[in-house]
Amino acid sequence: MTDTTDFQNLAPSAGQKFRQRTLPFLILAAILLAIPMTGPSRTFYTVAHQMGINVVFALSYNMILGKAGLLSFGHAVYFGLGGYLAVHAMGWIEEEIGLWGSIPMFFLPIIGFFGGALAGATIGWPSTRRAGTTFAMISLGVAELIFAAAFMFDSFFGGEQGISGDRMNGIELFGLSLGPIAEVYWFIAFWMFVGILGMWAFTRTPLGRLSEATRDNAQRVQFIGYNPQRVRYMVFIIAGGFAGLAGGMAAVNYEIFTPDALSLLPSGFVLIMAYVGGITYFVGPIFGAILLTYMQSMLSDFTEAWLLYLGALFIGIVMFAPRGLAGIIFGFFDGLRGAERGAFLKGWITSLVGGLFMLIGLIILVEVSVRWSNGYGEIYEPFGLHLDHASPLTWLLFLATTGAGIGLTALANRHKEGTT
Amino acid sequence: METLVFGLLNGVSYGLLLFMLSSGLTLIFSMMGVLNFAHASFYMLGAYFAFTISGSSSFWIALFLAPVLVGLIGAAVERYGLRRVHPNGHVAELLFTFGLAYLIEEVVKIVYGKTSVDYRVPDLLNFAAFEVYGASFPAYRLFVIVIAIAMLIGLWYLLKKTRAGLIIQAALSHPHMVGHLGHNVPLIFMTVFGIGCALAGLAGVMAGNIFVTDPAMAIQMGPIVFVVVVVGGIGSLEGAFVASLVIGLLQNLAVGINASFADIFGFIGLSELSEVGRINISSLAPVLPFLLLVLILIFRPQGLMGEKEL
Amino acid sequence: MTAIALSLKDLNKSFGPAKIIDNVTLDIEKGERHAIIGPNGAGKSTLFNLISGLYTPTSGSVTLHGEEISGMAPHLINHRGLSRSFQVSNIFTNMTVRENVRCGVLNALGQGYAFWRNIGSNKEVQTRTFEILDRCGLVDKAALPASLLPYADQRALEIAITIAGGADVILLDEPTAGMSHSETERAVQLIRTATEGKTLIIVEHDMGVIFDLADRISVLVYGDIIASDTPQNIRGNAKVREAYLGDEDLPEEIA
Ligand SMILES: Nc1ncnc2c1ncn2[C@@H]1O[C@H](COP(=O)(O)OP(=O)(O)O)[C@@H](O)[C@H]1O
Numbered sequence: 001m002t003d004t005t006d007f008q009n010l011a012p013s014a015g016q017k018f019r020q021r022t023l024p025f026l027i028l029a030a031i032l033l034a035i036p037m038t039g040p041s042r043t044f045y046t047v048a049h050q051m052g053i054n055v056v057f058a059l060s061y062n063m064i065l066g067k068a069g070l071l072s073f074g075h076a077v078y079f080g081l082g083g084y085l086a087v088h089a090m091g092w093i094e095e096e097i098g099l100w101g102s103i104p105m106f107f108l109p110i111i112g113f114f115g116g117a118l119a120g121a122t123i124g125w126p127s128t129r130r131a132g133t134t135f136a137m138i139s140l141g142v143a144e145l146i147f148a149a150a151f152m153f154d155s156f157f158g159g160e161q162g163i164s165g166d167r168m169n170g171i172e173l174f175g176l177s178l179g180p181i182a183e184v185y186w187f188i189a190f191w192m193f194v195g196i197l198g199m200w201a202f203t204r205t206p207l208g209r210l211s212e213a214t215r216d217n218a219q220r221v222q223f224i225g226y227n228p229q230r231v232r233y234m235v236f237i238i239a240g241g242f243a244g245l246a247g248g249m250a251a252v253n254y255e256i257f258t259p260d261a262l263s264l265l266p267s268g269f270v271l272i273m274a275y276v277g278g279i280t281y282f283v284g285p286i287f288g289a290i291l292l293t294y295m296q297s298m299l300s301d302f303t304e305a306w307l308l309y310l311g312a313l314f315i316g317i318v319m320f321a322p323r324g325l326a327g328i329i330f331g332f333f334d335g336l337r338g339a340e341r342g343a344f345l346k347g348w349i350t351s352l353v354g355g356l357f358m359l360i361g362l363i364i365l366v367e368v369s370v371r372w373s374n375g376y377g378e379i380y381e382p383f384g385l386h387l388d389h390a391s392p393l394t395w396l397l398f399l400a401t402t403g404a405g406i407g408l409t410a411l412a413n414r415h416k417e418g419t420t
Numbered sequence: 421m422e423t424l425v426f427g428l429l430n431g432v433s434y435g436l437l438l439f440m441l442s443s444g445l446t447l448i449f450s451m452m453g454v455l456n457f458a459h460a461s462f463y464m465l466g467a468y469f470a471f472t473i474s475g476s477s478s479f480w481i482a483l484f485l486a487p488v489l490v491g492l493i494g495a496a497v498e499r500y501g502l503r504r505v506h507p508n509g510h511v512a513e514l515l516f517t518f519g520l521a522y523l524i525e526e527v528v529k530i531v532y533g534k535t536s537v538d539y540r541v542p543d544l545l546n547f548a549a550f551e552v553y554g555a556s557f558p559a560y561r562l563f564v565i566v567i568a569i570a571m572l573i574g575l576w577y578l579l580k581k582t583r584a585g586l587i588i589q590a591a592l593s594h595p596h597m598v599g600h601l602g603h604n605v606p607l608i609f610m611t612v613f614g615i616g617c618a619l620a621g622l623a624g625v626m627a628g629n630i631f632v633t634d635p636a637m638a639i640q641m642g643p644i645v646f647v648v649v650v651v652g653g654i655g656s657l658e659g660a661f662v663a664s665l666v667i668g669l670l671q672n673l674a675v676g677i678n679a680s681f682a683d684i685f686g687f688i689g690l691s692e693l694s695e696v697g698r699i700n701i702s703s704l705a706p707v708l709p710f711l712l713l714v715l716i717l718i719f720r721p722q723g724l725m726g727e728k729e730l
Numbered sequence: 731m732t733a734i735a736l737s738l739k740d741l742n743k744s745f746g747p748a749k750i751i752d753n754v755t756l757d758i759e760k761g762e763r764h765a766i767i768g769p770n771g772a773g774k775s776t777l778f779n780l781i782s783g784l785y786t787p788t789s790g791s792v793t794l795h796g797e798e799i800s801g802m803a804p805h806l807i808n809h810r811g812l813s814r815s816f817q818v819s820n821i822f823t824n825m826t827v828r829e830n831v832r833c834g835v836l837n838a839l840g841q842g843y844a845f846w847r848n849i850g851s852n853k854e855v856q857t858r859t860f861e862i863l864d865r866c867g868l869v870d871k872a873a874l875p876a877s878l879l880p881y882a883d884q885r886a887l888e889i890a891i892t893i894a895g896g897a898d899v900i901l902l903d904e905p906t907a908g909m910s911h912s913e914t915e916r917a918v919q920l921i922r923t924a925t926e927g928k929t930l931i932i933v934e935h936d937m938g939v940i941f942d943l944a945d946r947i948s949v950l951v952y953g954d955i956i957a958s959d960t961p962q963n964i965r966g967n968a969k970v971r972e973a974y975l976g977d978e979d980l981p982e983e984i985a
């Protein structure tokens with residue numbers, strides 16, 4: 001038998017550990033610290049805060065989808081219930097009820113975590129007995145139930161108007177009154193960092209690993225002594241907690257929660273964020289949350305059809321890039337490092353240009369149709385072009401770009417199949 | 421008394437509509453393993469197509485043509501979308517149909533506008549079929565029941581008596597064997613998906629003018645259909661049938677009960693003034709399917725007629 | 731009198747009309763190495779599935795260390811000290827070899843569901859994981875994804891996962907199937923050391939392996955145990971020869 005201290009050799013070296021584990025967090029912290037120094041605008045802060053919340057929310061979603069293999073259509077329930085509890089706690093702090101007077105607003109996300117985990121523990125108990133497609137349907141039904149119930153219990157949910165609070169109460173922590181938006185930034189940045197760190201750490205716990213094992217092979221897990229239902233249930237509770245943490249962040253950021261926060265819409269959105277970002281990578285949902293929050297805040301101003309673009313993007317990812325943005329990015333760098341760099345780059349650029357052409361075609365089609373459908377006589381005029389639904393130029397342009405896009409993508413695919 | 425009679429009749433017609441939807445979903449699911457999230461979107465398409473067709477010709481043409489169109493769209497979706505995603509597994513397929521639901525809803529909004537369209541019951545059927553206790557029962561509802569039963573018989577005939585039905589049944593119980601027997605599995609999948617969607621479209625034609633035809637009708641119906649399928653036991657047509665009727669009856673009977681929780685549970689001290697006490701049974705009707713779902717999950721996780729799974 | 735580790739009594743299993751296990755009664759002593767042989771389709775794997783909790787018996791009982799375990803969930807049976815391998819490799823393909831083994835080890839050390847500690851922080855877990863990898867000859871491949879292992883190594887990993895939890899009754903279902911001669915030899919060596927002092931029940935086709943390893947052999951034919959005896963006596967048993975062995979199946983030097 002070999003000397004047992006040899007097991008050290010199996011683990012990554014100190015240098016590897018630093019590069020893979022410590023360094024990314026140092027970089028993240030540095031970015032978060034540097035952002036306010038650039039003197040960001042109010043709009044920037046608004047969008048950035050939403051991103052911070054969504055990053056935590058999407059990562060919590062991926063704890064169950066990516067790591068445990070549970071597809072949920074109702075994850076906003078835990079975000080919403082955690083957030084609601086936090087808004088109520090905001091009120092208790094303001095009125096200094098009992099011990100609440102001595103709790104700083106800054107800690108509200110912890111209350112949110114608790115609320116989300118409690119909701120996860122209650123709802124997860126019947127629903128995590130099943131996995132796979134059944135679980136997905138159940139999550140949808142349960143979400144509908146909670147959403148409907150929200151309108152029956154006004155004292156907690158506040159009816160259509162929801163419940164609002166005021167974050168500028170209670171004890172100040174770190175000298176932050178949380179009044180000005182630049183101070184809220186530190187609050188969001190802090191909790192986003194904590195959230196990311198916490199969820200990353202979870203992947204390195206026994207339960208975190210077990211959840212991956214259960215996703216891979218639920219049967220085998222039983223024969224080494226684990227109850228897969230219990231594994232799912234525990235992961236579900238913790239994921240609910242982190243969703244609630246994001247809810248607590250949102251409670252402080254917006255100072256209001258309405259029943260819409262736990263409807264199917266945000267549940268679908270978080271699924272799309274995580275999946276578009278790439279569920280097989282830890283950072284995937286972070287990418288997805290940043291991109292889609294940006295798209296949501298920017299595009300919804302420019303076009304009414306933003307949900308159409310969202311759906312198209314999602315379907316495109318499902319069909320052509322199931323590993324998401326993270327898969328595309330990491331795949332690109334891997335390809336560059338690979339042996340056939342030239343061929344890889346050529347194929348990659350061909351697909352990219354092809355994709356862009358198809359995107360332009362889609363945009364023309366959608367934007368012209370939307371204006372046509374509205375019937376206000378408004379005309380789509382990108383780059384000084386006059387794209388009327390009745391003009392042949394419009395449809396010519398649409399056909400040309402789409403055709404070129406399809407052609408190029410097909411070419412890239414044929415090339416790929418030829419080389420591999 | 422008349423509330424009971426009407427509750428029963430409406431419950432049956434609504435339940436049969438639910439079965440039209442859930443049978444298609446079940447068929448697709450048990451054949452292909454695909455949970456079609458966009459199923460209710462095809463139901464919506466059925467209603468809109470029927471609106472367009474009956475506007476330019478007649479309801480009777482729409483009744484036939486709209487489901488066929490929806491079925492063709494479904495087949496195309498399978499051929500050019502799902503089939504591509506298939507190698508990535510069932511979750512990917514489910515996600516594909518999830519994205520599709522978004523797309524269909526947005527396209528419908530662009531084509532038909534964001535508000536409801538005026539899709540009406542045809543004049544020929546717009547009369548009272550009979551009267552009970554002074555209230556009248558619309559003939560169209562009766563018509564729905566007739567069509568649904570006709571569909572039921574048609575489906576039964578298709579499955580039990582035709583060659584295609586035998587293949588489908590074989591594929592249901594031994595999905596891997598059918599390919600070995602030399603059948604064209606992709607073609608079967610496309611057909612089944614198309615038929616399932618056509619059934620949803622038919623339900624849309626029938627229901628769009630009873631309820632409202634608007635872009636939200638898919639998202640309202642979708643979750644209920646899923647509940648039916650889970651409660652019935654996933655993959656079981658019989659289960660889906662029973663669950664459809666149970667849920668249809670439950671909802672329509674509850675609507676007629678004008679009693680609050682306080683009225684019922686007053687004897688244990690539930691006050692009229694408390695929040696729970698104020699909830700009215702009739703207002704609870706939309707939530708009942710989901711409550712039933714939770715109860716089933718707790719007491720019979722495999723569903724009414726499903727088999728146990730891990 | 732020695733203690734009985736595992737006891738099957740009047741065990742039956744039917745799938746629909748087909749009776750696959752037919753009234754099996756068998757006692758296995760503590761520390762015994764028991765081989766189960768029989769033609770393909772005899773019901774050997776089904777027997778393992780009944781014992782380990784994958785299937786519920788149609789009737790009859792299974793007792794482990796005197797406790798009734800039939801109908802119990804597999805993980806509870808595992809907690810009571812029984813672990814099994816699978817005929818078709820059943821491993822966690824998306825994880826590394828080391829993670830595969832560590833999952834088994836964690837449970838034995840009571841940390842299975844822990845979410846508050848780092849997986850790498852516990853010395854004992856690391857040491858045990860390393861020991862098992864070492865014993866199964868997988869140390870060099872510890873960092874590989876399990877799906878990339880060559881076949882023989884996948885079989886070794888299957889055994890590694892099975893013994894990782896430290897169970898004292900081990901069921902191995904055709905551990906050497908499909909291996910080359912030298913690989914088989916290595917595997918037998920591994921099984922021998924890995925199950926030192928434990929109760930072993932092994933399904934095997936390789937007669938060399940069986941006569942080498944087993945204290946006692948049971949012959950299962952059509953779900954029925956037709957003989958259960960020492961290798962010596964089994965070899966001489968006419969009924970067994972007729973029903974199963976067929977002279978050409980026996981390696982020259984034994985027959
Ligand atoms: N889940 C099952 N359903 C139906 N038949 C089964 C099932 N499991 C095993 N069988 C049948 O039981 C018989 C014995 O199989 P098995 O135990 O795998 O045999 P062995 O391991 O001895 O080769 C086979 O005929 C097989 O088809």
Ligand SMILES: [Mg+2]
Pocket residue numbers: 774775776817
């Ligand atoms: Mg076998």
